[in-house]
Amino acid sequence: YIRRIKGSRSSRHPLQGDELRALKKLKRDYSRSPFVFTGNRHVPLSERSISHIVHQAGEIAGLDFTVHAHLLRHACGYYLANKGIDTRTIQDYLGHANIQNTVRYTRLSPARFEGLWS
Incomplete structure (x- = not known):
């Protein structure tokens, strides 16, 4: 598990097998x-x-926008929303005190409408 602390909201996040193996290899090496x-x-x-x-990784990748570390949190939120994870779960996972900070990920996620009428 990774323990995350943000302001007064802390949580624990499970690591997957690949992540654990990579961290163990880093520790060995x-x-x-x-x-x-x-x-x-x-x-x-x-x-x-x-x-x-x-920031450098974004430049090396040739992205046409400025990359900053907080974009990783946004990417996580959009990914979870696109997977159909409910907003309350995303809110808890990201540690948002106000659900309005989480709603942005679902509002801008048109992929969530795919298959809605099938």
Whole structure:
């Protein structure tokens, strides 16, 4: 499980098999630090470093929009909405206190209408 803390709302998220295997491999290959994602000095990456890495990945991918780390949360919300996961579950998963922050993912998800009348 990954324990996520955002403001006063914390939750635990299960990891899947592939994720667990990848994390265990990272731990084996880079056992000098107790942290999973570290910089050159084996200390945890700062928020600024992560933002820089994600921004660079967007540039390398040739995306025509600015990429930032928070887009990963948005991508998660849209993915869950497109899978048909109910809004309350998405709200809890993302840790939104206000459901209006979650509704945006369902409102902008036309794929949810596919098969509605079949």
